[in-house]
Structure formats: C-alpha cells, structure tokens
Amino acid sequence: xxxxxxxxxxxxxxxxxxxxxPKMTQQRLADAACVALGTIRKxxxxxxxxxxxxxxxxxxxxxxxxxxxxxxRDPARTRVHDALPALSAAxxxxxxxxxxxxxxxxxxxxAVAEAAQWRLGAQYARIARRLPGLLxxxxxxxxxxxxxxxxxxxxxxxxxxxxxxxxxxxxxxIDLSARLIELMRWAVPEAGxxxxxxxxxxxxxxxxxxxxxxxxxxxxxxxxxxxxAIPVTAPQIAARGTLHMRxxxxxxxxxxxxxxxxxxxxxxxxxxxxxxxxxxxTAFGPDSVRIHAVSVAVSLGGDHAVHALEIARExxxxxxxxxxxxxxxYIELARAQLWSGLADDAFESLKAARRxxxxxTREHPWVREDASTLRRLKRAxxxxxxxxxxWCAAT
Numbered sequence: 001x002x003x004x005x006x007x008x009x010x011x012x013x014x015x016x017x018x019x020x021x022p023k024m025t026q027q028r029l030a031d032a033a034c035v036a037l038g039t040i041r042k043x044x045x046x047x048x049x050x051x052x053x054x055x056x057x058x059x060x061x062x063x064x065x066x067x068x069x070x071x072x073r074d075p076a077r078t079r080v081h082d083a084l085p086a087l088s089a090a091x092x093x094x095x096x097x098x099x100x101x102x103x104x105x106x107x108x109x110x111a112v113a114e115a116a117q118w119r120l121g122a123q124y125a126r127i128a129r130r131l132p133g134l135l136x137x138x139x140x141x142x143x144x145x146x147x148x149x150x151x152x153x154x155x156x157x158x159x160x161x162x163x164x165x166x167x168x169x170x171x172x173x174i175d176l177s178a179r180l181i182e183l184m185r186w187a188v189p190e191a192g193x194x195x196x197x198x199x200x201x202x203x204x205x206x207x208x209x210x211x212x213x214x215x216x217x218x219x220x221x222x223x224x225x226x227x228x229a230i231p232v233t234a235p236q237i238a239a240r241g242t243l244h245m246r247x248x249x250x251x252x253x254x255x256x257x258x259x260x261x262x263x264x265x266x267x268x269x270x271x272x273x274x275x276x277x278x279x280x281x282t283a284f285g286p287d288s289v290r291i292h293a294v295s296v297a298v299s300l301g302g303d304h305a306v307h308a309l310e311i312a313r314e315x316x317x318x319x320x321x322x323x324x325x326x327x328x329x330y331i332e333l334a335r336a337q338l339w340s341g342l343a344d345d346a347f348e349s350l351k352a353a354r355r356x357x358x359x360x361t362r363e364h365p366w367v368r369e370d371a372s373t374l375r376r377l378k379r380a381x382x383x384x385x386x387x388x389x390x391w392c393a394a395t
Contacts, residue, residue, distance in 0.1 A: 009043070009050060009055065009069050009070060010043045010044045010045060010046045010050075011044075011046070012068065012069045013029075013040075013043060013044055013058055013062075013069055014044045016062045016064060016068070016069070017029050017044075017062060021062060021063070024062070026040050026041060026044070029058065029061055029062070032061035033054075033057040033058045033060070033061035034057060035054060035057060035058065039054070040058075043058075052066075052079075052125075052129075053126070053129075055069055055070070056123065056125055056126060059358070060121070060123065060358075063354075063355040063356065063358070064354075064355075064358055065354070065358035065359065065362060065391070066125070066358075079125060079128070080124055080125050080128045080167060080171055080359075081171060083128035083129060083132070083167075084128070084167075084168065084171070084173050084176060086132040087128065087131060087132050087135075087164055087167070087168065087176065088176055088179075089132070090131070090132040090133070090135040090136045090139075091135060091161075091164075091179060091180060091183060093136070093139070094135075094139045094183060095139075095143070097136065097139045097140035097142075097143050097144075098136075098140065099140075099144075100137075100140065102137050102140050102141040102144065103137065103141075105141070105152065105153070108134075108137065108138060108141060108153075108156055109152075109156060111130075111134055112134070112138070112156045112159050112160050112163075113159075115127055115130065115131060115134065115159075115160060115163040116159055116162075116163055116281050118163065119162070119163045119166045119281075119324070120278065120281075120283070120322035120323065120324055120325075121322065121323045121324065121357070122323050122324040122327065122357035122358075122359050122360035123359065124166065124167045124170060124171065124359045124360075124363075125359065127163050127164065127166065127167045128167050131160065131163060131164045131167070134160055135157075135160055135161070135164060138153065138156055138157050138160055139157065141153050142154060142157060142187075150190055151190060151191055151192050152191075154187045154188070154190035154191040155187075155188075155191035155193055155196055157183075157187045158184050158187045158188050158191060158196055158199075158200065159196075159281060161180045161181075161183050161184045161187070162180075162184060162199070162200075162203055162281060164180055165177050165180040165181060165184070165203060165206070166324075168180055169206050169210075170359075170360065170363050170364075171363055172363070174210045177206060177207075177210070178207055178210075181200075181203060181204050181206065181207060184200045184203065184204075185200055185204070188200045194228065194229060194236070194239070195235045195236060195239045195279070195280045196280055197224075198224065198228060198239035198240065198242070198243055198280075199239065199242070199280045199281055199282055201220070201221065201224035201243060202221075202242050202243055202246050202282060204220065205217050205220070205221060205246050205250055208220065208250065209250065209253070212253075214250050214251075214253040214254035215254045215256075217250045217254075218247055218250050218251050218254055218256065218259060221243055221246055221247040221250065222247060224243055225240065225243050225244070225247070228240055228243070231270070234273075234274045234275075234279065235279050235280060237270050237273050237274050238270075238274055238277075238279035238280070238282070238284040238285075239279065239280060240270055241266075241267050241270035241271055241274070241284050241289070242267075242279075242282045242284050244263045244264070244266040244267035244270065245263070245264075245267045245284070245288065245289060245292040246292075247259070247263040248260045248261075248263035248264040248267060248292060248293075248296050249292060249295045249296055249299055250299075251263060251296075252295070252296040252297075252298075252299025252300045252304075253299045255300065257300055257304070260296050260299070260300060264289070264292070264293060264296055267289045267292065268286075268289050271284065271285050271286045271288070271289045272286065276288065276320070276321070278322065283321060283322050283325050287317060287318060287321055288321070288325065290311060290315060290317075291317060291321075291325060291326075291328065291329045291332075293307070293308075293311055294307075294308040294311050294312070294329060294332050294333060294336070295328070295332050297311075297336065298332045298335050298336050301339070305335075305336040305339045305340060306336075306340070308332065308333060308336035309333075309336055309337065309340060309342075312333050312336075317329050323356050323357040323360070324357055324360050326356045326357070327352075327353040327354075327356040327357035327360045327361055328353075328360070330349040330350070330352045330353035330356070331349070331350070331353045331361065331364055331366055331367055332366075333349045334346040334347075334349035334350045334353070334366075334367075334370055335366055335370060337349060338370055338373060338374070343374055343377050343378060346370060346374060347374055347385060347388075350367060350370065350371065350374075350388065351388070353367070354388075354391075361392070362391065362392050362393075367392050367394075368392050368393060368394045369394075371385075371388055371389045371392055371394035372389065372394040374389075375389045375394065
C-alpha cells in the first residue's frame with residue numbers, strides 16, 4: 001500500500017537522515033537508496049507519496065526497519081506473512097502451469113539474480129512481493145521448453161526457490177520452507193550442476209535445524225561431502241567449503257565438538273584457496289569461515305563462548321560481506337556476550353545487527369529471547385532497550 005503525499009513519513013525520513021544519521025545528506029540517501037534526489041526532496045517535504053518499494057529502499061539505506069517510517073505503523077512482517085499464501089499457491093502448481101506468456105530467458109535470469117541479491121541483503125519483503133509471480137512464470141517456462149533447453153531453467157528454478165525459502169524459513173513458515181526445499185531437490189538433477197547440488201544440500205540443513213535433528217543433519221551433510229567430486233575450480237572449492245561450514249555449525253548444535261572442529265578446519269583450508277565472495281548464492285571465504293567459527297562456539301556453548309569473544313575482539317565483518325551474514329555474526333556474538341555477563345555489549349551487538357539487516361534481526365528468535373533477557377536484567381534501563389524489545393516483539 002502506497003503512503004500518500006502529505007503524510008508524516010517524509011518528516012520521519014528527514015529525522016532519521018539528519019538526526020540519527022547526521023552525516024547522511026539527501027544526496028547520499030538518494031544514492032544509497034537508488035532513488036532520484038528530487039524524489040527524496042519531495043517526499044521529505046510531503047509533496048509526493050511513496051510506494052512500499054521506495055519506502056523499503058529508503059529504510060534499508062538508513063539502516064532501519066521500514067515500519068519506523070510508516071505513519072500507520074503497519075508491521076513489515078505482517079505484510080510478509082500476508083504474502084506467504086500467494087507463495088504457497090505458486091509452488092502448489094509447479095507441475096501444472098498455465099499457458100500465459102513468459103519473458104525471454106535472459107530476462108528471467110536477471111529477475112532471479114535480483115531476487116538472490118535481495119536474499120543476501122535480507123530484503124525479505126521484496127522477495128515476498130515478487131517471488132510468487134516469478135516462480136509461476138519460471139515453472140511455465142520450464143514445462144514449455146524443449147527437453148534440451150530445460151537445464152538452465154531448472155537451475156533458475158532452484159535459485160528462485162532458494163530465495164523464496166529464505167522468506168519462509170526466516171518468518172517461521174517451516175512447512176512451506178520444507179516444501180520449497182523439496183522442490184529444489186526435485187529440480188536440481190535436471191540442472192546438471194554439481195555446485196548447485198551442493199548448495200541445495202547446504203540449504204536442506206534448515207529442515208534439520210528446525211526439527212532439532214542435528215545428528216541427522218550432520219549425517220546428511222557428510223553424505224553430500226562424500227558424494228562430491230574433488231574440487232578444482234573456485235566455485236567447486238567454495239561449494240565444498242560451505243558444506244564444511246554448515247556441518248561445523250550443526251555438529252556444534254549436536255554437541256559434537258570433535259566433528260565441529262574437524263569440519264571447521266576443513267572449511268578454513270578451503271577458504272585459504274579462494275577469495276571471499278558469493279559462490280552459487282552462498283558467501284564463502286576466510287571471513288565467512290570466521291563468522292561460522294563464532295556460530296560454532298555459540299552452538300557448543302559453555303566455555304566455548306569465550307572463543308566467540310576472542311574472534312570479535314580481533315576482527316569485525318567487512319561491509320563487503322552480505323548483510324544477512326553480517327547481521328548473523330552480531331546476533332550470535334550478542335548471545336556469547338550475554339552468556340559471559342556482558343549485557344551492555346550484547347545490546348550493542350543486537351543494535352548493530354538491526355542497523356545492518358532490520359528484517360533479518362527482527363524475525364530471529366534468538367534476538368527476541370536475548371532482548372527479553374536483557375529487559376529482565378536491566379529493568380530500570382533506558383527507554384532504548386524497551387523500544388528495542390517492543391520492536392522485535394520480545395516478551
């Protein structure tokens with residue numbers, strides 16, 4: 001729903017830009033949000049309305065949740081949840097597409113790549129809004145294509161399903177997430193890409209995390225590693241490395257510190273052979289392994305949490321890393337800090353996570369749990385903590 005001209009949204013944008021982010025001029029905001037400078041000026045003056053997409057882009061540029069800018073305070077997560085039935089309907093007919101027109105493959109390729117970037121940037125509202133139609137169109141294109149041309153379309157379906165799954169999983173629609181993962185597993189053999197197959201094995205672990213079947217999840221990842229060929233190219237090395245990273249984390253959740261250390265060592269060795277980057281939709285490299293080392297330490301708990309603090313003292317994730325991964329680092333770090341009695345530091349880490357990826361942070365169950373704990377520990381603390389707890393719906 002578009003916000004009409006003359007509403008208070010322009011004043012809110014001006015406030016966050018000039019007071020909360022005092023070094024951000026209108027030009028810088030326009031550049032960061034990919035919105036024309038004249039548009040920013042008119043919105044702030046209340047001379048023109050703003051669409052949900054533009055509001056979301058501005059909020060992301062300011063590092064805040066879009067709900068902070070809306071006059072009606074309609075929660076962004078409600079809009080995402082409202083879009084989930086359309087996503088479910090789109091995949092229900094994956095094998096029974098209609099006969100409407102489809103765009104050329106190069107345009108579909110661009111649309112899928114854009115959705116993948118939204119996933120890495122934790123822009124879930126955009127994905128929820130765009131993916132139902134894109135998934136329907138991709139299924140239509142796949143079934144209409146001759147057999148010899150289906151491989152690329154199958155690969156595009158896998159990548160698009162993964163973007164949709166990020167929304168379903170992060171917003172608690174676990175059954176929908178499981179269905180999307182099964183569709184990824186259905187389509188990936190047709191794509192004939194071993195690297196893409198490894199990425200599907202990586203994502204499949206979400207099912208085991210959700211069910212807390214950590215030992216079974218570790219077994220599934222180790223089977224995927226056994227089935228993979230010896231890596232030679234950078235994408236192959238990264239694909240194997242991401243499986244080891246994920247295996248280390250789920251081994252930690254299973255309290256198997258030996259397996260966790262083994263897989264983390266393997267991931268480090270592979271990361272040393274490539275540059276940090278996004279390979280087949282997953283960030284991998286030395287920095288990503290460091291972030292996963294924090295996750296492993298938190299997963300193992302107890303005395304291991306100290307290792308997460310040691311990593312954070314010496315290193316912080318670069319802004320070049322995907323927003324979702326950087327916010328995840330601070331969410332994990334906050335938990336280690338809270339366990340170590342560093343309540344103030346934990347709250348600072350949670351706020352850092354929110355600045356980086358508001359939607360990801362708001363929907364993360366650990367954020368709600370830790371915000372609730374901080375609220376209990378610091379009953380007389382500032383209004384900021386209360387506002388944060390209310391923002392993420394902490395009890």
